[in-house]
Amino acid sequence: MIVVEDLRKVYKNGEIEVEALKGVSFTIEDGEFVSIMGPSGSGKSTMMHVLGCLHQATSGKYFLDGEDIGTLNDNQLAIIRNEKVGFIFQQFNLLARSSALRNVALPLVYRGMKRSQRQEKSRIMLEKVGLGHRLDHWPNELSGGQKQRVAIARALVNDPSLLLADEPTGNLDTKTGKDIMKIFLELHDQGHTVVLVTHEPHIAEYAERIIHLRDGEIEKDEQINTSKAEALRQD
Amino acid sequence: MFLAIIRMALTSLKVNKLRTLLSMLGIVIGVGAVIAIISIGSSAQQDVTREIETLGSNIIWVSPSWNLSSADREELFTMEVAAELEALSPSVAQVVPEKTSGGRLTYQGESVDTTIVGTTPGYATINLYQPVAGRFLDQTDIEDLRNTVVLGSDMADEFFSGEEAVGERITISYNNRRSRFTVIGVMEDKGQVFAGNLDAQVYIPITTHLARMSTTNDIDTIYAEGAANAPAAQARQQVDYFFYRYLGDSDDYSIFSQDQILQVLDEVSTTLTLMLGGIAAISLLVGGIGIMNIMLVSVTERTREIGIRKALGAKKRHILAQFLFEALSLSGFGGIIGIGLGWLATYFVTDLGGWEMVVSPIAVGLAFGFALIIGIFFGLYPAIKAARLDPVDSLSYE
Ligand SMILES: Nc1ncnc2c1ncn2[C@@H]1O[C@H](COP(=O)(O)OP(=O)(O)OP(=O)(O)O)[C@@H](O)[C@H]1O
Ligand SMILES: [Mg+2]
Numbered sequence: 054m055i056v057v058e059d060l061r062k063v064y065k066n067g068e069i070e071v072e073a074l075k076g077v078s079f080t081i082e083d084g085e086f087v088s089i090m091g092p093s094g095s096g097k098s099t100m101m102h103v104l105g106c107l108h109q110a111t112s113g114k115y116f117l118d119g120e121d122i123g124t125l126n127d128n129q130l131a132i133i134r135n136e137k138v139g140f141i142f143q144q145f146n147l148l149a150r151s152s153a154l155r156n157v158a159l160p161l162v163y164r165g166m167k168r169s170q171r172q173e174k175s176r177i178m179l180e181k182v183g184l185g186h187r188l189d190h191w192p193n194e195l196s197g198g199q200k201q202r203v204a205i206a207r208a209l210v211n212d213p214s215l216l217l218a219d220e221p222t223g224n225l226d227t228k229t230g231k232d233i234m235k236i237f238l239e240l241h242d243q244g245h246t247v248v249l250v251t252h253e254p255h256i257a258e259y260a261e262r263i264i265h266l267r268d269g270e271i272e273k274d275e276q277i278n279t280s281k282a283e284a285l286r287q288d
Numbered sequence: 289m290f291l292a293i294i295r296m297a298l299t300s301l302k303v304n305k306l307r308t309l310l311s312m313l314g315i316v317i318g319v320g321a322v323i324a325i326i327s328i329g330s331s332a333q334q335d336v337t338r339e340i341e342t343l344g345s346n347i348i349w350v351s352p353s354w355n356l357s358s359a360d361r362e363e364l365f366t367m368e369v370a371a372e373l374e375a376l377s378p379s380v381a382q383v384v385p386e387k388t389s390g391g392r393l394t395y396q397g398e399s400v401d402t403t404i405v406g407t408t409p410g411y412a413t414i415n416l417y418q419p420v421a422g423r424f425l426d427q428t429d430i431e432d433l434r435n436t437v438v439l440g441s442d443m444a445d446e447f448f449s450g451e452e453a454v455g456e457r458i459t460i461s462y463n464n465r466r467s468r469f470t471v472i473g474v475m476e477d478k479g480q481v482f483a484g485n486l487d488a489q490v491y492i493p494i495t496t497h498l499a500r501m502s503t504t505n506d507i508d509t510i511y512a513e514g515a516a517n518a519p520a521a522q523a524r525q526q527v528d529y530f531f532y533r534y535l536g537d538s539d540d541y542s543i544f545s546q547d548q549i550l551q552v553l554d555e556v557s558t559t560l561t562l563m564l565g566g567i568a569a570i571s572l573l574v575g576g577i578g579i580m581n582i583m584l585v586s587v588t589e590r591t592r593e594i595g596i597r598k599a600l601g602a603k604k605r606h607i608l609a610q611f612l613f614e615a616l617s618l619s620g621f622g623g624i625i626g627i628g629l630g631w632l633a634t635y636f637v638t639d640l641g642g643w644e645m646v647v648s649p650i651a652v653g654l655a656f657g658f659a660l661i662i663g664i665f666f667g668l669y670p671a672i673k674a675a676r677l678d679p680v681d682s683l684s685y686e
Pocket of ligand 1: 064065066071072073091092093094095096097098099100252
């Protein structure tokens with residue numbers, strides 16, 4: 054469960070201060086599928102970085118599964134990222150010089166898992182996203198959709214309590230984007246908590262709830278009807 | 289996990305083979321140079337030491353100083369003093385006097401100017417000098433003041449060129465005095481020693497020399513051979529003490545010993561080797577800077593990779609270990625190649641010099657250890673830089 058209270062994030066570059074988040078509060082229950090939407094510069098990525106424990110908020114509270122993230126040091130944040138958060142990025146962010154299998158296994162390395170176990174688990178993860186036949190391929194030998202599936206397998210491999218996706222379909226064509234969204238819906242159906250950051254309404258509408266950001270503030274927080282998700286599920 | 293991080297480091301070195309090789313080059317050359325210089329140095333040193341040891345065992349030689357007047361010299365440096373030295377010094381096995389003068393040899397109308405050495409039978413033993421035909425001087429030659437001569441190998445070649453010399457009669461002239469001598473022996477090739485080129489001299493009984501070829505009674509050099517069972521320094525001390533007591537002034541005579549010369553030689557070559565080795569070690573430092581340079585470039589290039597790793601849960605120390613191990617591998621592999629290179633260089637140079645090859649394991653260990661330390665030292669800063677990168681900033685790095 055995610056609880057955010059009056060969260061602020063200020064970027065300081067010398068004299069210039071940019072307030073990217075100006076006091077944001079919301080709660081996301083376990084198993085929810087939430088989109089965070091807003092125009093460019095509204096603070097979506099900043100929000101995602103805080104939720105993903107990549108950096109600390111300037112003030113306010115953030116509880117992840119009851120843990121007060123604001124009190125943790127760098128090492129503890131690394132452990133949370135490793136065990137509780139799965140990231141999916143617009144640019145895929147795979148290691149270019151590693152096979153699909155090695156990319157997926159990376160979070161397990163930092164968890165200290167044995168090699169044979171790592172490979173076994175990563176293989177199963179890749180099979181789940183339909184890439185059982187691409188284990189030893191390098192990222193440059195995979196299509197965009199396949200890369201994003203490797204990234205999803207990597208995000209899932211440590212069985213995190215929160216999946217964070219920042220514009221996951223931004224670099225994909227409509228058809229492939231739909232395929233990826235279908236995977237997110239399946240994960241949601243399996244009980245994963247999914248937070249999706251996007252500025253495209255038609256992508257945001259696959260979720261069951263949309264938080265609209267504007268200039269670092271919540272403009273609207275609405276439940277939406279799931280007819281679009283339902284249509285994709287039937288597809 | 290440690291193994292996995294090592295594997296990551298090796299993988300990234302493997303991906304960029306040419307760069308890896310180039311960044312190791314400084315260390316390769318540095319380690320190779322240190323090992324080659326020290327090994328070549330000690331090979332040469334061992335060769336020289338061995339050569340000196342073949343010149344004779346533990347010899348001390350004493351001669352009058354230049355500042356001693358010829359009257360004093362004549363009175364003080366005599367055969368009797370030589371005999372007394374032998375009698376009074378327990379650590380001295382034998383004493384051999386030497387008197388030299390320039391003279392002319394003539395045989396069947398052919399003449400050559402050479403050095404005439406007057407000495408005793410002990411001269412052959414202390415110089416480890418063997419006849420190849422006939423014999424060296426013996427006690428009877430000395431006692432009877434015989435006109436017998438032993439030829440150095442060059443002198444024998446000069447007059448007899450391979451033919452039988454022993455038994456032939458040869459004329460020696462000195463200061464317009466001429467005497468006929470009988471050749472009783474020809475010596476082996478010995479070449480240059482401290483006393484000069486033994487091959488180019490001829491040897492006659494010192495008594496004959498003093499009686500017929502000298503205007504004065506003093507001798508030029510007194511050789512003392514240290515007893516085999518006494519320490520080299522002890523024999524030298526006794527001889528020194530004898531002459532100091534006898535002459536009352538250490539400026540009146542000069543004394544040298546083989547172990548002293550060996551020691552000086554040893555010191556000089558060790559200093560030289562260390563100095564050159566030190567200069568080579570500086571090239572190791574330069575190699576370290578090369579590694580740091582490459583590692584810094586690598587950290588910048590791989591900023592995004594570092595960001596990804598951090599997003600997936602890598603702690604600072606994981607990133608630090610990965611980059612540090614990369615630097616360490618560079619210097620380690622460079623060091624191993626350098627050892628091979630140094631060994632090869634030593635092999636070729638010692639082969640060229642005809643010396644026995646001595647590769648000092650200490651030099652190898654030191655050079656390799658130093659290379660590893662340099663790898664850690666110069667790899668640390670880039671690795672810390674990598675570990676400290678902010679995850680968000682590095683993820684958005686283009
Ligand atoms: N490192 C930074 N230093 C200074 N200002 C920053 C930094 N990162 C973001 N900002 C500023 O914070 C604000 C919010 O940025 P953010 O990246 O969260 O927007 P976004 O909603 O993700 O936009 P987009 O849709 O373009 O990705 C912007 O005004 C941006 O300029
Ligand atoms: Mg953004």
